[in-house]
Amino acid sequence: MTDTIPTEGKQLFSTVTDDNRLELSMRTVPVGEPGDTEVLIRVDAAPINPSDLGVMLTVADSDSFEAGDDSASAPIPEKLQRAVAARKGVSIPIGNEGAGLVVKAGSSPEAQALLGKTVALAGGGMYATYRIAKANACMVVPEGTTAEEGASSFVNPLTALSMIGTMRLDGYKALIHTAAASNLGQMLVKLCLAEGVDLVNIVRSQEQVDLLKSLGAKYICDMSQPDFAKDLTAAIAETQAFLAFDATGGGRLANQILTAMEAAALKTQKANGPYGSTQYKQVYLYGGLNTAPTELTRGFGMSWGIGGYLLTYFLQRVGQEETAKLRDRVGAELKTTFASAYTSRITLEEAIDPATIAAYNKRATGEKYLITPQA
């Protein structure tokens, strides 16, 4: 099997250049030799998740990319340059997760055990033809599962599980999710139904309402409707969902959610004088689909919080043992609860083509791109 492994591979990087451009580049890199406890994976499939787009494109306008030499780049708007200043000059290997075949393994038993197996992996640098990984970071996909089916085994499934986990650890009864018709959102609908957890889904079109209804979702609030604020307040009052996970980040959606939470809280409790309800209300921003500043009008009392949310921090919070249990569950339900669907498959070369960048960054709900580095 090692006969067919090249000495050099290709890999994608994202860089904020010294002249304030965002550059996506494909570079030739050595394939390398796995150490004793490592394996070499031939990457067959790696999804483009919204969290990847944030890293890949930062705040660059995806319609303004120009092709370069094995690269594409776009200007970073001046007023946003400071936000990405910390990344200047640092090339970040991109692609959070993916799956592929273990084609070479170190001498340790745990590495050897993976040889010839299809494994899924998270940890960055997956938009590459080959990748070396620690054997204990790999998840063998269940018998009969392809690399494509296993490519999204981490980010979305574990994020969905982490949202419910956070809800339980922090003592909330139900939760709110925005961009709820996304792949992640659909998983969360299925997961919450299975767990008996009330979920308030925020979507932005009738088409998305219909999609989530077809999955069995009970609470769906459509931002495009004039009664959105009223519907959201009613759903929160019924479910007591005072915890929200917002994928959009920018604009006023978090503010609308906190305002609706406060209105819902005041249906069952008196205001604490001028300070609003004592009900604690939390919105976590786990994405930045809307790159505009987050705006808070603060008309929702004094008992509230908003903050960044990263799956990694949740996994650190619950520890290794619980993380392993969550991974096992994902593996077992990879073709049901945690199944992902892709609408487009592209090569590494296509991933840095300006027209393709504009297309995959549209982030249209229901659209999902998969990079197939071997194609």
Add this chain to the structure above:
Amino acid sequence: MTDTIPTEGKQLFSTVTDDNRLELSMRTVPVGEPGDTEVLIRVDAAPINPSDLGVMLTVADSDSFEAGDDSASAPIPEKLQRAVAARKGVSIPIGNEGAGLVVKAGSSPEAQALLGKTVALAGGGMYATYRIAKANACMVVPEGTTAEEGASSFVNPLTALSMIGTMRLDGYKALIHTAAASNLGQMLVKLCLAEGVDLVNIVRSQEQVDLLKSLGAKYICDMSQPDFAKDLTAAIAETQAFLAFDATGGGRLANQILTAMEAAALKTQKANGPYGSTQYKQVYLYGGLNTAPTELTRGFGMSWGIGGYLLTYFLQRVGQEETAKLRDRVGAELKTTFASAYTSRITLEEAIDPATIAAYNKRATGEKYLITPQA
């Protein structure tokens, strides 16, 4: 002593009216009889704190008040009406704290013990000629202390103590304070010096820098200077102050603080890939001097939080015993660490005069108004 007590008194209320005006009114109210465990206080002095102004005026423009019948009112701007909708039609007695003489007491020993004593009190409704209170809610001011000296015994002193308490409970090493030249800010400077806690003071003029320097403040960052962001980052890097209390609330100051915290964190740790530092960064908004929306550009990684902050929630968190200790400390240091200075004294009638409203709402640092209901 009871001979001189009238049967009716005067009291100030703040109301959001049905036609969306903010009304401050002086009403005649019965003085009432204290119950067994209660006392009747003749209110001699009650400060106008920034937290009072938020309740009194909400989002009304303080320059647009018009005099009415024992009242004054101002329109609430249309786009801000929803933020105060929950208060519509509810008259809130105003004045968080104050001090005065106990002129009548219930039959219980703890009430009787207060008769003829000067006490300080928090709990609302202090902009009044008389107020009934639970005996155990009153703090007898130390021998030789006047009502005026005791009037601000709760809000500012306990808030300053609560900031240091929060810092310790949440594991931070130092803290940042905005509007740092305020009465509260000056107390905090003195308190942090006494406690050996590093405090980064954010002010907005050279005059305020000089004032805080004269109190012994070490870290002072002036927003009016071009190097503000750089100075703030350097101060945070030196003190490791990743917790901030912001009195302004609106605009971009919280965002600037989080951005500087992140830059400071990245001086000693590598960025967690594209997700910024892992250093958790927290800004609490404890006031709303700037009524504009809070804007967050989110260029400070994913490990951050922002939220409302209320002294009450801190006191609930630490419990009654600790609260009693904090109060005792305030009493003991009322003429030193926790001394307040007033620049203007006004009557209840003047407090609802449009010109005076405009003046006390300027919230100029160093200016502080005291209401003297018996004058």
